[in-house]
Structure formats: C-alpha cells, structure tokens
Amino acid sequence: MTDTRTEILHKNYEAIHRNGFQGVRADKVVAEMGITKGALYHYFPNKFDLGYAILDELLGPHYLKIWQSFERAEKNFGVVLLEVLESYRDFAKTDEEIKLGCPLTNLTQEMPPLDEGFRKRLHRITHQMQLQIETGLKNAQLAGEFKLDFNPTQTAFFYLSAIEGGFSVAKAMQSRAAFEMVIAQLKQFSEGLKA
Amino acid sequence: MTDTRTEILHKNYEAIHRNGFQGVRADKVVAEMGITKGALYHYFPNKFDLGYAILDELLGPHYLKIWQSFERAEKNFGVVLLEVLESYRDFAKTDEEIKLGCPLTNLTQEMPPLDEGFRKRLHRITHQMQLQIETGLKNAQLAGEFKLDFNPTQTAFFYLSAIEGGFSVAKAMQSRAAFEMVIAQLKQFSEGLKA
DNA sequence: AACTTGACATACTAATTAGTATGTTTACCT
DNA sequence: AGGTAAACATACTAATTAGTATGTCAAGTT
Known part of the structure; x- marks a missing residue:
C-alpha cells in the first residue's frame, strides 16, 4: 500500500498531463482516490506547491x-x-x-x-x-x-x-x-x- | 478606428498567447479595451466560439x-x-x-x-x-x-x-x-x- | 494515564467564473 | 415621424474555485 502523499503526487501528475495545471481541480483528483481535501492540504500548502513537488x-x-x-x-x-x-x-x-x-x-x-x-x-x-x-x-x-x-x-x-x-x-x-x-x-x- | 469585433479578437488572441486559453478572462480583456461583457457576448456566443474565431x-x-x-x-x-x-x-x-x-x-x-x-x-x-x-x-x-x-x-x-x-x-x-x-x-x- | 502529534475528514467561505436578462442609445429605413 | 435592429451597457446569477477553520481519531511518548 503506497503512502498517501506519493499517491496524491502521481494522480495529480496524471491529471495535469491530461488537463494542464490550470485545468486540474486537485480536490476532485483526491476525491477520486477516495480521500478528501483535508489530506491534500495536509501534505501540500497549496496547489502551486503541489505542482512544484511534481x-x-x-x-x-x-x-x-x-x-x-x-x-x-x-x-x-x-x-x-x-x-x-x-x-x-x-x-x-x-x-x-x-x-x-x-x-x-x-x-x-x-x-x-x-x-x-x-x-x-x-x-x-x-x-x-x-x-x-x-x-x-x-x-x-x-x-x-x-x-x-x-x-x-x-x-x-x-x-x-x-x-x-x-x-x-x-x-x-x-x-x-x-x-x-x-x-x-x-x-x-x-x-x-x-x- | 478598427471595428470592435476585430479588436476583441486581437486582444483576446494576445491574452491567450500570454495566459493560455484557460487562463484568459475574456471579460477582463474587453474591460481593458474600455468596453463591457455586453459587447463580448454580442459578438460571440461563448468563450469557446471566441477561441475558434481566433x-x-x-x-x-x-x-x-x-x-x-x-x-x-x-x-x-x-x-x-x-x-x-x-x-x-x-x-x-x-x-x-x-x-x-x-x-x-x-x-x-x-x-x-x-x-x-x-x-x-x-x-x-x-x-x-x-x-x-x-x-x-x-x-x-x-x-x-x-x-x-x-x-x-x-x-x-x-x-x-x-x-x-x-x-x-x-x-x-x-x-x-x-x-x-x-x-x-x-x-x-x-x-x-x-x- | 495524560499529552501530544500526525493523518486525515467535515463544514464552511470569499472570490471568481462564464453566462444571462434586461436595459439604453444611435442610426437607419419607410 | 414611427418603427426596427444593431451595438453595446448594466445588473444580476448560479456554479465553481482554492483555501481555511475546526474536528476526530489512532499511535506513540512520558
């Protein structure tokens, strides 16, 4: 079972690849993983820092x-x-x-x-x-x-x-x-x- | 004095070049021209058709x-x-x-x-x-x-x-x-x- | 056993978005 | 002169956005 942060990174990478950074709704991405915004903003301060990490x-x-x-x-x-x-x-x-x-x-x-x-x-x-x-x-x-x-x-x-x-x-x-x-x-x- | 539609096209083209299509706020672009959303939606049914026209x-x-x-x-x-x-x-x-x-x-x-x-x-x-x-x-x-x-x-x-x-x-x-x-x-x- | 901390969930908000509905004005047509 | 239509302006709305504030719970720590 891979850790949550890594999975958030990978799933959002795929979403960015598909929709571009501006097109990504990071909370929807994590929702599809079965988790919530809480997890997302626990690991990343904001959307841009998530992008930088990717x-x-x-x-x-x-x-x-x-x-x-x-x-x-x-x-x-x-x-x-x-x-x-x-x-x-x-x-x-x-x-x-x-x-x-x-x-x-x-x-x-x-x-x-x-x-x-x-x-x-x-x-x-x-x-x-x-x-x-x-x-x-x-x-x-x-x-x-x-x-x-x-x-x-x-x-x-x-x-x-x-x-x-x-x-x-x-x-x-x-x-x-x-x-x-x-x-x-x-x-x-x-x-x-x-x- | 160039006609409004043409100017809307050109200004939005520049904005798209700068910010990408998803990054453009077409109403802000026309606001900078000194006109309003009314003109924009008078000439183009929606944002995508504006993009197509460009x-x-x-x-x-x-x-x-x-x-x-x-x-x-x-x-x-x-x-x-x-x-x-x-x-x-x-x-x-x-x-x-x-x-x-x-x-x-x-x-x-x-x-x-x-x-x-x-x-x-x-x-x-x-x-x-x-x-x-x-x-x-x-x-x-x-x-x-x-x-x-x-x-x-x-x-x-x-x-x-x-x-x-x-x-x-x-x-x-x-x-x-x-x-x-x-x-x-x-x-x-x-x-x-x-x- | 009280306390803290990490890992999330839930509920909310303020701003922004594309788009609409409804004026108003001007020019032109008859 | 009365009517019509193009060319806009103004005011509104419903949905979506990133982000926040707060809560919960389990695992360790002392």
Whole structure:
C-alpha cells in the first residue's frame, strides 16, 4: 500500500498531463482516490506547491534519467544515442500517450509566463538535459567517434527541439506515425555525426 | 478606428498567447479595451466560439501564409526555404516573444485533450502546414534541385517539429539564442538536401 | 494515564467564473 | 415621424474555485 502523499503526487501528475495545471481541480483528483481535501492540504500548502513537488520529485528525475546513460557512457556514443531515441519511442508507444503529448513540453508551454516557480524549475530541467546531451556529444568527439565539424551545444539544442517538437506535432496530428518519422529522421541525422 | 469585433479578437488572441486559453478572462480583456461583457457576448456566443474565431481568422491564416511561398515557388526552393526560416527568426525576434513561445504550439499543448473544436482546428492547421512543406520538397526533387534520397513526408514533419520544438526549448530556456541555434542547424540540414 | 502529534475528514467561505436578462442609445429605413 | 435592429451597457446569477477553520481519531511518548 503506497503512502498517501506519493499517491496524491502521481494522480495529480496524471491529471495535469491530461488537463494542464490550470485545468486540474486537485480536490476532485483526491476525491477520486477516495480521500478528501483535508489530506491534500495536509501534505501540500497549496496547489502551486503541489505542482512544484511534481516537477521536483517526478518529472525532473524522470527526464534527467533518460539522458544520463548518454552522458556517462565511456564509448559507443552512437549506439547509446540510438538507444535513447528508442526509449523515447517507447515512452510514447500508445496512441493515448501521443494524444496527451510530452508532459514536460505541455507544462513548458503553459506555465512559465504565469508562475516564477514553474519557470525556474522547467528552465533547470531543460538546461540540465541540454548539458547532458552536449557532454555526450563532446565526449564522442574527443573519443574520435564523432566528427569535429559540428557545434555540440547547437546540436544538443537541436536534438531536444526535434524531440519535443516531434511530440507536439504528433499531438496536433494525433498520429504516432508522425512522432516515429521524427525519431527516424533524428537517427539518420545522428549517422551523419559519425567520424 | 478598427471595428470592435476585430479588436476583441486581437486582444483576446494576445491574452491567450500570454495566459493560455484557460487562463484568459475574456471579460477582463474587453474591460481593458474600455468596453463591457455586453459587447463580448454580442459578438460571440461563448468563450469557446471566441477561441475558434481566433484560430479560424487569425492564427490559421497567419501560419499558412508563412509556408505558402515555399509551396508556390517554381524554382530555387533552397532559397525560399532559407527565407522562410529567416521569417521564423523575425517572428521571434524579441526576448518577450521568445518567453511567450509559439502561439500555435501553446494551444496545441493545452487544448486538444480538453475540446474537440480546438483539436480539429489545430489538427487542420498543422496538417496543412505539413502538406505545404511536403509539396515544396517534392517539387524541388522533381525540379532536380534537391536529392531524391530523402522522404519528403518525413522531412516535412521533421522541419515542423524542429521549428516548433525550437520555440518550446527557447521558451523553457528563456533564450533567443537557443532558438537561433535551432534555425541555424535547420539551415545546415537544408544544405544537405541539395542535389 | 495524560499529552501530544500526525493523518486525515467535515463544514464552511470569499472570490471568481462564464453566462444571462434586461436595459439604453444611435442610426437607419419607410 | 414611427418603427426596427444593431451595438453595446448594466445588473444580476448560479456554479465553481482554492483555501481555511475546526474536528476526530489512532499511535506513540512520558
């Protein structure tokens, strides 16, 4: 039996993924769990702090974990990169997931202009992902596995953009195929980086 | 002196761009124009129809116009493509615009799971853009200007994704430089398509 | 055994929301 | 000149919202 706080976090994460932060009625979410507002406001002082906790404890760690293998691997960056792209495909493997889009992208569109706490956290997570990719690319260049004629910073931004944009376009088109095309293109693009 | 309906449309478009559809209080927006709810509900039956009108009359035409030149040009697709990418750079030329992100992407993240009317319209606009790009690429292949060894459909999705994703990442990073890096990469990528 | 504390439930509130019902004014039409 | 309709304004409402104040109960602590 998982503890109540964790369950509140997860259920509200799902609700945010579905309706956006502004669309979530946190008390209805916990009502569906069979508990009341009392529990909700016992664990979280307000709705925004609940949102922050979801970013800090769920979304942040999740996304950073994805690219960790890329940053840490000591060789075969090309292979690891392909694996990461594969893991993104897995991450969006059902039509339902495609229709909801990338939780990080969703929040990135919705919240930064409205709230500073969200803005900072989304900035940090995105920045860390970009650095992880950049580090991986640089290492691959140093190892002689990748060519030297591309800018790792620029390329890292490009990877992130293409993937997040792929989620977005696939969501608009309601088409998993669209997302897979973007991943396929990115794989092809990655081949071109090899020495 | 512009007519009231048009002004309501534009002001609410800006508010949606800033706060998202769910975050907009349409009566407050018109109050800032110096008019009242009466005018608002005189021209639009409800908030959602106001949103639909913004998509149909402002956002849709705007985005389709951007890629029209690409679809219609009879030669030098490479040049036109670079011009379109430049126009995207212009479109997001201030830091303020970067912080607000792409209006189309914003709505694409927020609305489709919540409302069918938005979903259909965002689907149509995105689909039309993709087709315009695809047609342009195909024509360039037929004209012998671009190589034949790439899939125009896939590549069209890739362009859209990278651009929209570029907006998203730049918004998260609050960095116009990030967006420009993505555009720069896309230009480089475009060079690789040439025969 | 009295006391405290954590983990909730219940009942309430003040503000905000989209939307409506009902004016009023102005211009135009006949 | 009388009537009509568009273009708004004013005043209201019902529902929903996040949040609070208070209560209860079981488990430990001293």
